[in-house]
Amino acid sequence: MADTVQTFLNYIDGAWVPCLLGSTFDNLNPADTRDVVGRFQASGPADAEAAVQAAQKAFDGWRKLAIGKRAKILNDAASYLEQNVEQFAQELTREEGKQLSQARDEFLRSAQTFRFYATEGQTLGGETYPQDDANMHVFSHREPLGVVTVISPWNFPASIPARKLAPALITGNTVVFKPSSDAPLSGLRLVEALEQAGVPPGVVNCVTGRAGEVGPVITNSQAIRAISFTGSTTAGTQIHRTVHLSTRLQMELGGKNPLIVMEDADLNLAVDLAIKGGFSLTGQACTGTSRILVVPSVKAAFTDKLLTRVSQLKIGNGMAPGMDLGPLATEKQLQTVQRYIDIGKSEARWLCGGERLTGGEFDHGYYLSPAVFTDVKNSMRIAQEEIFGPVLAIIEVADFDDALRQANDSQYGLSASIVTMNPRYMHVFTNEIQAGTVKINRTTTGNLVNAPFGGLKNSSTSTFRESGRAGLEFFTQIKTVYRGI
Numbered sequence: 001m002a003d004t005v006q007t008f009l010n011y012i013d014g015a016w017v018p019c020l021l022g023s024t025f026d027n028l029n030p031a032d033t034r035d036v037v038g039r040f041q042a043s044g045p046a047d048a049e050a051a052v053q054a055a056q057k058a059f060d061g062w063r064k065l066a067i068g069k070r071a072k073i074l075n076d077a078a079s080y081l082e083q084n085v086e087q088f089a090q091e092l093t094r095e096e097g098k099q100l101s102q103a104r105d106e107f108l109r110s111a112q113t114f115r116f117y118a119t120e121g122q123t124l125g126g127e128t129y130p131q132d133d134a135n136m137h138v139f140s141h142r143e144p145l146g147v148v149t150v151i152s153p154w155n156f157p158a159s160i161p162a163r164k165l166a167p168a169l170i171t172g173n174t175v176v177f178k179p180s181s182d183a184p185l186s187g188l189r190l191v192e193a194l195e196q197a198g199v200p201p202g203v204v205n206c207v208t209g210r211a212g213e214v215g216p217v218i219t220n221s222q223a224i225r226a227i228s229f230t231g232s233t234t235a236g237t238q239i240h241r242t243v244h245l246s247t248r249l250q251m252e253l254g255g256k257n258p259l260i261v262m263e264d265a266d267l268n269l270a271v272d273l274a275i276k277g278g279f280s281l282t283g284q285a286c287t288g289t290s291r292i293l294v295v296p297s298v299k300a301a302f303t304d305k306l307l308t309r310v311s312q313l314k315i316g317n318g319m320a321p322g323m324d325l326g327p328l329a330t331e332k333q334l335q336t337v338q339r340y341i342d343i344g345k346s347e348a349r350w351l352c353g354g355e356r357l358t359g360g361e362f363d364h365g366y367y368l369s370p371a372v373f374t375d376v377k378n379s380m381r382i383a384q385e386e387i388f389g390p391v392l393a394i395i396e397v398a399d400f401d402d403a404l405r406q407a408n409d410s411q412y413g414l415s416a417s418i419v420t421m422n423p424r425y426m427h428v429f430t431n432e433i434q435a436g437t438v439k440i441n442r443t444t445t446g447n448l449v450n451a452p453f454g455g456l457k458n459s460s461t462s463t464f465r466e467s468g469r470a471g472l473e474f475f476t477q478i479k480t481v482y483r484g485i
């Protein structure tokens with residue numbers, strides 16, 4: 001039978017090229033592993049080196065190009081994503097497993113991100129400083145850093161790299177981009193959009209392949225002036241240890257995000273938020289809800305309502321409309337979650353789910369039913385370690401202060417939410433919760449492109465945020481000028 005799998009190439013110095021060793025890897029659809037989404041370049045260090053060199057060569061021309069022209073490229077790339085959204089969304093669903101409507105939203109959000117930075121990037125100015133010399137003008141201005149690396153995970157394979165590429169490019173940096181090998185195609189589509197929009201050779205380079213092969217060159221090289229990384233705390237820690245002193249780092253890492261349910265909570269809302277935060281994207285969002293801290297007076301009613309809703313959730317291929325959960329994105333992720341289900345059963349009280357689904361289409365995908373545990377202690381592994389799957393842990397807390405204390409008892413601090421109408425709780429929660437994203441009567445997931453995003457503690461590096469204006473600041477450095485006459 002003829003091999004109909006499409007092969008995708010690296011993009012280096014303005015050309016789509018195979019990797020030097022000629023090796024490839026296949027990426028499978030997690031909803032149906034008989035479907036090979038594509039064949040990708042298993043690049044080695046020499047390919048990564050070529051990408052870095054191309055980006056170095058292109059930097060001077062790109063930084064000097066009028067910002068209006070850089071903005072036009074981002075806007076045109078956004079149009080390209082919008083024009084091709086149906087095809088790209090279907091590919092995203094096939095490579096990652098999320099629902100088609102979510103994949104469509106993700107590409108449209110990526111286009112919106114390109115447009116946002118095309119405009120916002122043109123407002124990034126410096127400051128002037130009053131001083132005593134009438135014949136001198138003192139001011140600051142911002143310049144690009146140089147060659148920057150973008151490394152992204154599989155769970156938002158379009159929108160996360162879009163949030164990094166757009167601010168890097170509008171401010172005049174050149175980029176080496178490595179998408180996740182578990183969902184590389186959407187990242188390549190972003191690059192294709194930039195190519196179609198006329199980005200000059202070498203300004204954006206994309207190399208697919210294993211982290212162990214490509215990673216060291218694009219993270220350790222002295223030529224790399226900044227790394228914007230989103231992924232696990234484990235990988236982030238590894239990279240953090242090895243980077244050069246002058247390389248600026250921005251890392252968005254793991255989470256173990258709490259949802260607090262107080263005695264005055266609207267329980268229907270609380271259940272909605274738990275379902276949406278915990279199970280949408282099959283629990284594979286860094287800001288996903290994983291711990292539910294609930295006071296005794298509403299615990300039973302909340303749990304009953306939650307279990308009813310969980311029993312109604314529809315699980316299936318994201319290509320079919322109306323599904324609530326899809327497959328886990330990879331076999332490895334499925335196995336990780338299954339391991340945590342076993343751990344949960346040994347340390348807490350299992351209420352439902354966590355079973356591998358079989359029969360029909362389920363036999364060909366990585367499907368697991370959504371799981372809920374109760375009587376969980378915050379010290380247990382299922383309450384402390386990031387699972388990254390459809391697993392909720394219900395933890396009883398004595399009162400508001402106890403909820404806050406236990407919510408903060410975590411190595412992570414990405415997102416946190418409370419369900420209450422009490423203004424005192426809202427106020428104290430906002431001030432005392434250790435999370436970079438604070439939500440009140442809203443799900444722990446979701447964040448705006450025009451607002452800063454990042455976590456506290458082991459959820460992020462502490463120096464820089466991404467998104468909004470913070471994204472532009474990360475990719476630029478300040479020069480202070482004393483201009484006399």
Ligand SMILES: NC(=O)c1ccc[n+]([C@@H]2O[C@H](COP(=O)([O-])OP(=O)(O)OC[C@H]3O[C@@H](n4cnc5c(N)ncnc54)[C@H](O)[C@@H]3O)[C@@H](O)[C@H]2O)c1
Binds near residue numbers: 219239285414455
């Ligand atoms: N905080 C956030 O904004 C955010 C958003 C999405 C996902 N995440 C986190 O990402 C994780 C899931 O994604 P994942 O499994 O793709 O993460 P991962 O850390 O395994 O991989 C992320 C990316 O880093 C690359 N990588 C891994 N080790 C590397 C190294 N040593 N050098 C260079 N590159 C390396 C991978 O190939 C991939 O492209 C979860 O922990 C989740 O919380 C965080």
Ligand SMILES: O=S(=O)(O)c1ccc(CO)cc1
Binds near residue numbers: 156159160163286287
């Ligand atoms: O760019 S977004 O798609 O809005 C996005 C989604 C998730 C996260 C963290 O998981 C960050 C950004």
